[in-house]
Every structure is written in structure tokens, then in C-alpha cells.
Amino acid sequence: MQSATILMSGVRPAIQARLRSEFQDAEIVPLGDGRGHPAPARNGATSAAVVSLDGDPERGFRVVRELSSAGVRVVVLGLTKDPDLILHAMRAGAREFVLAGDDAELARALRDQVKPNRSADASRIYAVFPAKGGVGGTTLATNLAGAFQRGGNRTCLIDLNLNMGDVLAFLDLQGGYSILDVIANMRRLDRQLLDSTLVQHASGVRVIAQSHRIEESDRIEPALLSSMLRFLRQHYRAIVLDGLRSFDEVSVAALDAADEIMLVVTQEVPAVRDARRCVDLLRRLGADDKLKLIVNRFQKGLQITPAVVSETVGLPIAATVPNDYPAVIRAVNRGQLLFEEAPRSATTKGVEQLAALLGRAPADEAETRPSLLKRLFARGMGHAAQ
Template sequence: MQGQRSIIIAVFSTSSGSGKTITAINLAAGLAEEGYRTCLVDLDLQFGDVMGYLDMVSDITLADAQRAILQDEENFRIDDYLTEYRCGETSFAVLPPPREINDAYQVSVEAVEKIIGSMKGFNFIVLDMTAVFSTLNLSLLDMSTVITYVGVMDFLPAVKNYKVGYDTLLRFQYEERKICLVENEADPDRYIKAQDVERLLGAEFFHHLPYDYQAITTSIRMGRPLLYSVPLSPLTQSYWRLVDRFTNRRNTEDQHKENSQQEKKNFISRLWRKVNRQKAYLAR
């Protein structure tokens, strides 16, 4: 697999409760359902809840992978440290966070970079990140192909927080086309309108996720992504459209976006061509 690079989707936010973990899980599930070899990495090192959401248990975590890769990088095999999530015929890999707080403090940027870099056999790597601009997060945002920046625009402090985070990403010189702005819990009847937030940001949202508390509750109770537990939910359908956009399977409404979105669409199209090359290579 040498020379092949995965598409890395960082799911990032600057506030807790933004829905980034649910977004990361359903992106991974949707990409896997579409036939791509996908790995979901839980990088909330102290309080990650991907495993709990998916009702999974594993004794092997990122901490074990770190020890192994630092001791013998040449013989390191990432597959030895991944846990498989399976639903029916579809599966994706999960790299859990450390189980102990002390292990979380010992995780190094160098080791995580090497671990992510070793995942060359995957078409997509989805990173569920913490809501801070830490050294580790900045390093992984650098490595990422796309930054899915999630936020809930339900009251003014949240909007301010989201703008500060977006401005910070730009100050760190991440290209605007690399940052996909995602509004979670979108509600057309809400006092704060998406158009007003877009004017404040000086950028358009890439995607809107509708509010659907009942669907999320059912999904968590069943220990399955929304795509498998409540397939007819409006939120589930919105996640499918988001997956489609990352794989270039755009529907009619996507094709009629404003011209200001064209550059970002072209960027996603280039990612899609890259995935096709990877799939052809892996099929040999």
C-alpha cells in the first residue's frame, strides 16, 4: 500500500454538545455502507464515547497502539489494534481512546501522527476530535483532507463561539475550501437564522443537519448509528446526503447551489477521483 493515502475527515467543533461524535459515527457508517474501507478514530482521549454509543467493548486501545509503534515501528500493524463494528453485511474499524486517564495524558503527538499515517489501507479515516485547539488537534487538522466543522446555532454565545473557532482556523491558514461548515440542529423557525450566521461568518454552510431528538435517542438506546437504527428519520436522510457529498454522489439540490460553492464542490470532486484511484489499487 505504499504511496497510497487515505482521505482523512476531521470532525471538529469548538463546543461540547455540538453533535460531532454522532456526526463522526454516522459518517463512518455511511462511508462503510457505500463500500469504502473506513476507520473511525476516537480522539477524545479522556472522555471519548464512541465505544459507548456503539455498545462496544475493547481491551485494546490507542494507548496500546502507541506503545507498539514507538517500540517497533517497522513491524507495527494497525489492524492489530482496531476493533470492528459490524451491522449486517457492513462493518468499519474503530480505534478506541485510552481506557485510563493516566494513559490519556501519556499520548504523544508523534505517536498519533505515526498511527494515522500507518492507516494506508483505508479509503477514509474519520477523526472524532476534542473541542480544543490543542497541539495534537492542530497536528491532525494539518494531516486532514477535510475539516468538518460542526456547530449548534441555538443562541448568541454559541454563534460567537463558532465564529471565533472559524476565524481561528483561518488564522492558522487552513484553506476555506478545506473547511466544511456544518450547522447541527438546524431549525427554520429558530430566532437565529442560518443566513444571518452565514453573513457573520462571511461563508456559507456546507450542510445543515435537522433537529431530531427522538431519532438520536433511539440510535443511542439501540447502540447503532442512525443509518441502521432509524433509516427513515429526516436526520438520517440528511446524514446520507452529507455522505453523498463527500463521495461526490450529489443529488439535485446540491447541483443547484450558488456559484460561491463551486470551488468547494470541485475540491470534493477531486477527493472523489482520488478515492476511485485508491479503490482500483486496493482491488488489484
């Protein structure tokens, strides 16, 4: 591994000296006032930072936001473990919060950021993004999650339709630990406790939704969602995101975290036209390498052929999932996955093939990409998403 760059903001000289001794192969770079900091990773080296809140917490939070938006993994050093202080730090983009004076914990936290957990590196986040409503996005997301789980991958399915999500209904599950519950308890949840806490489908897929706490949905901020997804990467090999229907800030944060964005379309003019609009925007955001065009409910002989879809949308078709509407409806009404209800269905086989295709994708270092959220709102492109 190349020498890492560790940035320091507001950290006392004595602490810096101890960290230099602990991380002898790393370059320790003080930031001074936090402005004009160096690039997050020079010559491909992993970069992390320690930001102290001692003296001026608000200034510290500003530095955390600047660094995290640039892709730097930040450890915050605080004088007290005040819950509001920790929450504020996480909202700003911090990965860890350590109590000042706990040198061993600081070294451990910083080491985790300089050399990220291998299970997190191996994890993949798959965002299912329907070009329009009614193209079968939730059906695809739930069954894709099931296919990953059957393939031996610990899988978590997250419903990001925070107001009227359908995942729990599709799987005949009652609301359990919500997105906000996970965010509030990340620091105390280990793998065993996380597994026992989240609602689980018979297939083994763990599910997180917000359905039973709709009134609190506006408390889910982009930075908090990003922190939760980073946390879940450490515990699940496959994370499938459903419920993405727009380019609001929370949705863009989810797309930003994803390794693959599956743009789902059907052989209908409105769906194809909307898919083209989505592609145009996502390309301007620099997400070309994440996009995969999926034709759902595919039928041969229709006037809108795969070639027409591909040419109009401006992307090659990565996969087609055949149409078997009766089997899909039976599965949904029984709260089952297609594999359980109709294992020989063409739709089931199509989902299995898609899972195999996605499973062959190489693991990316997602954090080297520019932030989609930052690009979207910095360029004033909000109107383009409407």
C-alpha cells in the same frame, strides 16, 4: 513523475553511491551539517530524506525534526533496532526506521517515500470539530463513519477525546486496541492483523479509542499521532476523527493531518459565536481550504437562520443535518447507527448527503500544506485558542 529530490544527512559515501545507482532519476543532495537544507520539493518534485544516527543520534533527531516539519518524508538509518531509538525517531517525525547495512530494505523504504503508496494517496481524513460542547459532534462523527462504510469505503473512527471520549459508549463497544497500542505496533501490523486487532462495530467500522487507558493519555504526543494517522491512511479509505474540543497540541496535529475539517454548529448564539472564533484562528493558521461549515440539528423557522449563521461565522454553509432528536436518542441508547435504527429519518438522510458531498472532494496532497502546529505555536497564538 518529476525527478525527486532525496536529501542525505550523515549518510556514508558508500551508501550514497549505492542509492544513486538505485535511484538514477533522483537528485541526491547531501545536507552536510543539516542546516540550510533546500526546499522540500523543488518544481513540484516529491522529496524524501535519509538521516543516519551513526555517531551523533541527538543531532540526527534534530535534523529529522527539521525535515519532517518542512514536509519531507524521512527514513532513519540506525545501527541497532533498539525500541527506544525507534520510538525517539518516530516522535521526531520519521516515517521509517531501517537497520544500517540492510541495503534492500533501505531502498524499499525510500522508494515508498519517494513514490507514496496509492492507497494512502486515496485515503481521506475527516475531522469533526464542534464549535462548542453539546452540538452533536459525536453523533455526527459516528454516523458519518457508518455512511462511509456503507458506501464501500473501509472506514476507521478515532476518538481523540483521550480522557472522556464517548464513541465507544455511542456504539455500545468495549475498549480494545488503544491509540497507544497502534502507535507501538505500527511496524508489525499489516492490514489483516490490523483489522483483526481493532474493535469493530456491527456496521463494519473499525474504532480506536483511549478510554480504557486514560492514565496513559499524556504519552500521546503530536508527532506520534501524526505518524499513526499516516500509517492508517495506508489501510483505510476514510478516517473520521472525533473528540476534538480544543486547540491543544494533539488536536492541532490531528487538524493538520485532516483533509477536511467539519466545523459543527447549531442554531444557537453561543455555538455561532464560538464557531466564528474557531474560523478566525483556523484562517490565521492557513486552513481555509479545509473548512466546511455544518449546521447540525437544523430546524426551519428558527430566528437564527442559515443565512445568519453563515454571515456571522464567515463561511458558506456546506450542509445542514436536520433535527430528529428522538431517533438519535434511540440509536445512542441501543448502540446503533441511525441507519439501523431509523433509516427513513431526516437526520439519517442528512448524514448520507453529507457523506456523499465529502466523497466528491478531490484528493489533496495534504503534506504540501504548511504545518498548523508549527504555525500555532511559532506565532505565539496559544492565547487566542483559549
